[in-house]
Amino acid sequence: MDLNLGPAQAVAELHRGESVTRCRTKNCRQRATTIARKLHAFGRSIRQIELCDRHAEAMAARERVRGLKLVDERGATCERLA
């Protein structure tokens, strides 16, 4: 079976999280403020992880390099409400 799905067909979303869990990065003890969600083509969710700001940025940079479309939903609503 050859699915041939390129990374360009996947999307990574960043959402502001209210979560009180800790960052999922190994050895990171920061509180998770961002929920990173990866979606494959067809809109199927692959996985969701909670990350602190710093690691969310690191992940975003990594995914950008890999060619994923990045959707940053953080801040947009906050600024409008302010």
Ligand SMILES: [Zn+2]
């Ligand atoms: Zn972290």
